[in-house]
Amino acid sequence: MNFKYLFILIFSVFISNVNGQSANKEVLFSVDDEPVYVSEFLRVYNKNLDLVQDESQKDVDEYLSLFTNYKLKLKEARVLKIQEKPTYIRELDTYKKQLAKSFITDAKVTDALVQEAYERISNDVKASHILIKTPENANPNDTLAAYNSIVKLRNRALKEGFEKVRQEVHNGQTVYGEDLGYFSGFRMVYAFENAAFNTKIGDISQPFRTQFGYHIVYVQDKRKSRGERTVAHIMVVEKPGDSLAEKPEDRIQDIYKKLKQGEDFEALAKQFSDDTNSASNGGMLAPFTGGQINAIAFEDAAFGLNEVGDMSEPFKTQYGWHIVKLYGKKPIASFDDMKPELEEKVKRDERSKLIDEALYSKLKTKYNIPEKQPALGYFASILNDDYFKSTWQLPKDFTADKALVKMGSKQLTYKDFGDYLVSAQRNTAAKTDFKSLASKHYTEFLNTNLVAYQEDNLETENKEYANVVTEYRDGLLLFDLMETTIWNTAKTDSLEIENYYNTHKNKYLTPKRVDAVVASSKDKKTLKKVAKLLKKGMALQQIKSLVNSNDKIDVIFTVDIMATSHQALPEGFYFKEGISKIYNHNNAFVLVQVKDVLPETLKTLEEAKGLVISDYQTYKEEKWLRELAEKYKVVINQEALKSVKSQIKNE
Known part of the structure; x- marks a missing residue:
């Protein structure tokens, strides 16, 4: 999702119930003498209580602080007249047009197309x-x-x-x-x-x-439809430029042999899968349907597993080598569950043309537009072959001011359609007769103006639409303010960012790491043998040939530079050069040979820049909010706040 729209969606929780305030006019607080009512605060608080992840924000005082800061920002945005900026006006207008489509389309036609779509995806x-x-x-x-x-x-x-x-x-x-x-x-x-x-x-x-x-x-x-599958996978990828790296097909075969020996799939995925997004979760992937995975071989392997618990043989895709295990299978979701998603798809698809035609018909009826347009004969008569060369112009004696068609309070004239014909000739390539050409362009002209007129008047005709527009209007206002004041600091505050880094260097450290070899096995005795061989300084490949065979893989080795969070290292592993004791880790035993301990080091500003900028923006916003609180006086009605707390406590 686009960051701007995500931001506006999040902040709309503070806006969604501002409109249509109830009869309760008790003021909770004011910002520069502008009142904020108890009823507004309670509606917002109760509506968003389940959405708040941070428990501290459920505290009334904490939530009041957030709400007050939000009101301070809106006050500042309006004082700075951000609502008058051309970019803001243009962005809001674009959104209103997009939103209007969902309010003026023909619901019956849409529902029929959604039902048809469900049958077809099934x-x-x-x-x-x-x-x-x-x-x-x-x-x-x-x-x-x-x-x-x-x-x-x-x-x-x-x-x-x-x-x-x-x-x-x-x-x-x-x-x-x-x-x-x-x-x-x-x-x-x-x-x-x-x-x-x-x-x-x-x-x-x-x-x-x-x-x-x-x-x-x-x-x-x-x-x-084959429905939906839930699978886990172990993936091994090739590591270009690493001459010591094991061939991925050899490594995946070793892992497969361990699986056939009865070792746990999830444990091996955690230890050896190169898909870092899923490895920590035992290789588990999000459920998917046919055509959703961008790898045909992977999809075929997943849908080729019949019973939960079944496991594929190693196979290759464009991403690497995989082993897949089936964890769940279910048919296509119910129509009710899929309806919102299908509605969006239908509106983006060619099916939308059918929805558009139904809308035009409805608007023609609503505004009493006649089926026939007598003036088309006149317009056909003034067209000539210059139209197909994009050089045609309205004749000098053109009847400009004559009434053409009326919708509501808007009167369209001959000039309006004449100007449309002039602009449309650029998109007219194939020759056709002038009567058909005039009729085609009039239909386009009429439909465009019908929709535009409905959109322009929708905010006064539809209260729900008006409320949503208000939510977006304030959210967009807040976004532009934050972008100008806080988020563009990377471009404008380079010296301040450097100063912030210099005074907070202890926050930007590369953690201590080890250059290590981790041996993993289900058999503790085998690892004891590995430990002895490592102490003797035997090469890794030679050790592998002694403890593994073509038919049985007892030990898999992982060689890497590792931080404490590395999936191969046991929890709480102490960094010390040498060979460790044997640990129980991810339903297996592991032994670690630490070749070198790499100390904690300070990151340069360039290395830590993303985190530094984020921290600096937080610091700057907190300072800015204190300045706004001084600029716009906030007065809290303590009696009203006490009443609010009592109401929330008793609910």
Whole structure:
């Protein structure tokens, strides 16, 4: 998520209930004589109580402090007139337009498309297709030629077999014949998806067009979705430039042998998996569905496991070598659970065109727009071939001020549509008759103005929309203030940042580390043998050949520069050169040979810059808030605060 929108979302918790204050006008505190009411504070506090992670913020006094600081910042933002900045106005206007779409779309059409989408993601289609590539703006002759070609290919495929024809005609330039495998909803453009899901198994669809050209689809199979899988994995990657590193395929095979010997998957993942994001959690990955993982081999391996507890053999993807273990499987989530997500997808997908058409129809009815526009004949009469050269202009005797169409209180004139025709000619490539051209552009012009008029008046017509806009307005105001005052310090406060670093150097240290070899095994006796061999100074490869064999892996070694948090080291391990005692760690035994202890060192400003800047920004914000508290007098009504505490305590 974009940082700005995340910030605004977080701070909207302070705004969401400010509007429409209740009859309770008891003032809790004031900022520069501007009142903040008890009712507002209680609503915000109670609404966000479950969202607060820091227990201290559930304390009323602590929360009041946060709320007061928030009000101080808003006061400062308005005094600085950030709300008048062109960038702020433009950003708010963009958001209002985006938000308005969810308030003015036709709910019935959207619901029907969402239901259809759910059915399609619940099923997979296996299909092949043939495409005659055709530009979207192709002229009528080329379009007809492409259509006739795809009709001929369909007739051939019906007689000779689709696969035979597909392979023969594919040239990768003008004609594509592709086997697409299985796919579900939202994986193809909507027109293609429709053809595939509406064609029976074994049938070839009728020709249809997408933005790519004309297609026919041959449906080979349909099946229910494979649902969701929860797996853990152990991953081993190649380490370029490290000549001493073990080959990843050899290491993964060693780990696999240990698993076959009965050792614990999670313990081995914690010790040896190179996926640092999942290793500490025993290799566990977030649940995923078909097509969600960007590695076909990984997905096939995961969905190829049938029973919980099953484990794959080692296999390779573009990321490295893996072993996968199945922990959970479940079907597609229920419609109710998926509905919000599907609504968002539908609105971003080509399906949105159907939603748009329904909206235009609704607005035409709402504003009593007539179906026919008598003036189109006049506009067709003033067009000429210059239009297709993008050089056309309105005639000198053009009837500019004549009324064209009215929506609500807004009157559009001939000039409005005339200006639109002039600007639209840049996007008109293919020749067509002037009557059709005028009609097409009038439809676009009318629809655009209908939506714009509805958006402009939505804040007065829809209270819920007005409230959400208010939330975003204040959140955006606060973001711009924080960005200007605090977050841009890396660019403007370089000297202050350096001074802060110099006075807080003890906070920016590289921890003590060791250059170590860690031997891990399920057998304590084997590690005792390893310890003796290490004391003799025997090379690691020679030790491995003595304690392991092709059929059985008893010990896996990890060589690295390690801090105390390293996954291979036991908790509380004391850094000391030499060979350690044997520890119990992650359901196995480990032995550590410390070759060298690397002392704690001071990070340079460049090395610690990100953390220094973050700490400096926190310091600067705290100082700034103290200055705001002095600039704008905050007066707390202690009797009201006492009442608030009593109410919260009794709830």
